Amino acid sequence: MPMTSAAERRPTIMEVARLAGVSHQTVSRYLRFDGAGLKPQTRERVADAIAKLNYRPNLVARSMRxxxxxxxxxxxxxxxxxxxxxxxxxxxxxxxxxxxxxxxxxxxxxxxxxxxxxxxxxxxxxxxxxxxxxxxxxxxxxxxxxxxxxxxxxxxxxRGIGDLADAAPVAEMIERLAESGHHRFLHIAGDRTFASARARATVFTETIARLGLASVGIFDGDWSGESGIAAVEAIRSSDRPTAIIAANDLVATGVLRAAHQRGWSVPDDLSVTGWDDAPGSEYLIPALTTVNTKIEQIGSNAMARLIGRLRDEAPVLSTEPINRVIWRESTGVAPTA
Missing domain, CATH: 3.40.50.2300 (Response regulator)
Structure with a gap:
């Protein structure tokens, strides 16, 4: 025999309101804004009522209304x-x-x-x-x-596009290293199917030409530490750069290892930069110069634009640069010899 007891009936928002001693509009506001804007005592009463009744809002019905x-x-x-x-x-x-x-x-x-x-x-x-x-x-x-x-x-x-493909920090790093006496540069690129890798290689080439520096070349890597090792192993002693701009921190760690194996001291003989400010990059020996990308800011700005549209308001956006070079111990003045 089918059972139709009250235990099977879905509790309503009116029942939650009665148990909490508030209006159903207050319960609705609690559900919509997760309690924001309500007095702490009111939030607690509504939350307790919802828990006791095991209330689950009917989102489809609510949105249709x-x-x-x-x-x-x-x-x-x-x-x-x-x-x-x-x-x-x-x-x-x-x-x-x-x-x-x-x-x-x-x-x-x-x-x-x-x-x-x-x-x-x-x-x-x-x-x-x-x-x-x-x-x-x-x-x-x-x-x-x-x-x-x-x-x-x-x-x-x-694969990152838009702000994530901004390669301006490559130019900033080369410019500062050039001021420190560096004149021979190598770039170890990431996978060129990525817009970010292509952009960094392009900025590297343009900056070297603009400043009249010497390029040892661009080694086509794949974002891996192995590609950093392979790039350094492929350098002829007569073509040794004074600075290497690596596609990311993982590539840079490969560069550090391979440089050590070749007897090159970083930063005395060779300066090395990475990208991503990966956790632990500050604890390497030497600590890695890198680029910090405010990925959270990209997300929050995008959501702010959506909320601004929903509320017909001008969005409040962070205007801080997405990328910032963090200078650490892996870069220094160019070797004198």
Whole structure:
């Protein structure tokens, strides 16, 4: 015999309000903004009532009634790269504005992302959508009232583009090393299918030419420590550079090891720079000169633009440079000999 006891019935927001001794509007505000703006005692009473009743909001029904969910979606390409820091910046900005965040990573390229974005918009489960990669024209056919912000920081393979491909620090490092007497440079590039690797190689070539310095060449690496070792092993003694600009910190660690094996002291005989400010790079011997990228800032600025659109307000964006050179012990004055 089918059972229809009250235990199976889903508790309502009105029951939560009665148990907490508040209005249903207060409960709704608690759910939408995670308690932000309510008095501590009120937040505690509502939270206790929700827990006692095991209340779960019907998000579909709520969004159909009000077309406001208090939720936003972040769409990423397939996660071949760990985007934790950028997502941290985006989610922190959303939470500070009272929004919950759903992260979605559909398989496929721009067409697949656009299809998923349309599904989210049609279901009215989120107020706005932030995509960190490109979408196709289908995403232009969103239902009225749906806000989409595209901040293309990655391509379909999670390779950095946009601000992540800014190579200006390469020029800054070469310029400062040149002021310290360096005149022969080698660049160990990353995988050239990455826009960032291509940009750094281009800036390296242009800066060397602009300053009238000598280039030992560009070694095509693959972001690995092994490519740093291979590049140093391939240098002829007669062509030894005074400074090596490595594609990232991992490549630079390979350079440090290979230089040591060849009897070259860093930085006395050879200056070395990396990129990424990877954890532990400051503890290497010598500590590695590198580039710190504020990936969290990219995420928070992108989310701020979405929230600004949702609220019809000008977004408050951080204008600090994304990249900053951190000078440490692996760089110094050029050798005199």
């Amino acid at each position: 009000s077309r406001v969910t208090g939720r936003v979606a972040v769409v990423m390409p397939s996660l071949a790269f760990n985007p934790t820091r950028m997502l941290s910046g985006a989610t922190r900005a959303a939470h500070e504005a009272g929004y919950q965040v759903e992260v979605i990573s559909p398989e496929g390229g721009a067409a697949a992302r656009s299809t998923r974005i349309l599904e989210l918009a049609d279901a009215r489960l989120v107020d706005g959508i932030l995509s960190f990669s490109t979408v196709d024209e289908a995403a232009n056919n969103l239902p009225k009232g749906t806000v989409l912000v595209v901040s293309p920081e990655f391509d379909d393979e999670m």
